[in-house]
Amino acid sequence: MASPVIQGDFRESDPFIALMDDRLTKQTDQPAGGPHPHAGFETVSLLLEGEMGDDAHRMEGGDLQLMTAGSGIIHTETIEGKLSMRLLQLWLNLPKKNRWVSPRVQDLPLAKVxxxxxxxxxxxxxxxxxxxxxxxxxxxxxxxxxxxxxxxxxxxxxxxxxxxxxxxxxxxxxxxxxxxxxxxxxxxxxxxxxxxxxxxxxxxxxxxxxxxxxxxxxxEPQGDPIVSYGPFIGDTQDDIRRLYQEYRQGKMNHIATVPASQRILW
Known part of the structure; x- marks a missing residue:
């Protein structure tokens, strides 16, 4: 069950777009989740309990992952096996000058916090x-x-x-x-x-x-209006249309393919 913690008028919550509290009790071994795109913002995932992710980006309770979607990326949130999981995921606005930066992912394990x-x-x-x-x-x-x-x-x-x-x-x-x-x-x-x-x-x-x-x-509030639709954030509606077109045409890469310099394990 994913419950919205904050959502609504971005002018009041800037730079926070949304925060979800995702609580899951999984009682089967069938894998859940899958690949999906993001662009124009950052996801900040704090896993409070449980395990999730793939071999390249596995998270355990107390770990944080900050993914800069930037110009556009596909990532996979996989949940395997029977478990209880609780995840706080924040959508964070990027400064307008950095909205289309190269995608980057940072993992901060609990032991390094x-x-x-x-x-x-x-x-x-x-x-x-x-x-x-x-x-x-x-x-x-x-x-x-x-x-x-x-x-x-x-x-x-x-x-x-x-x-x-x-x-x-x-x-x-x-x-x-x-x-x-x-x-x-x-x-x-x-x-x-x-x-x-x-x-x-x-x-x-x-x-x-x-x-x-x-x-x-x-x-820090950024003070610039945004357009939000589905998994994408942009400055204009044209940005949203362009991002959907790029995704459908297969122009967005998976986060696992970004250069090593853009995959940071602290």
């Missing part, structure tokens, strides 16, 4: 910088992703760029957010305020009665 455990808080930084940690992931669109666990009553205060669009998605328990301690519960989203007059904003998080776990997403 920068992690800090302190005072009842565990922080894993998958992209960007937070809590003195910096992810190796390379970004066209400045992007912060952090998986944060808080014990009951534990507090962490962090700083993020004030101009970024930012939200928290609570995976477990509940989290108190901000000085007014607004509470965000499991499966809920809490949007953070943007401020163009200050360089950084203070983010105060506290674990609820049973503690909590959240994923923080924060990204």
């Amino acid at each position: 920068p992690t800090l455990t302190q005072d009842g808080a565990e922080i894993k930084v998958y992209s960007g910088s937070l809590a003195g940690l910096t992810s190796p992931i390379q970004n066209y669109t400045p992007l912060l992703i952090a998986d944060i666990r808080l014990q009951p009553g534990a507090t962490t205060v962090q700083h993020i760029p004030a101009s970024y669009t930012a939200f928290v998605y609570v995976l477990e328990g509940s989290i108190q957010v901000g000085d007014e301690a607004g509470e965000v519960h499991q499966d809920q989203v809490g949007w953070l305020n943007r401020d163009s007059t200050e360089p950084v904003s203070e983010l105060r998080l506290a674990g609820g009665k049973t503690g909590g776990r959240l994923v923080l997403y924060a990204g």
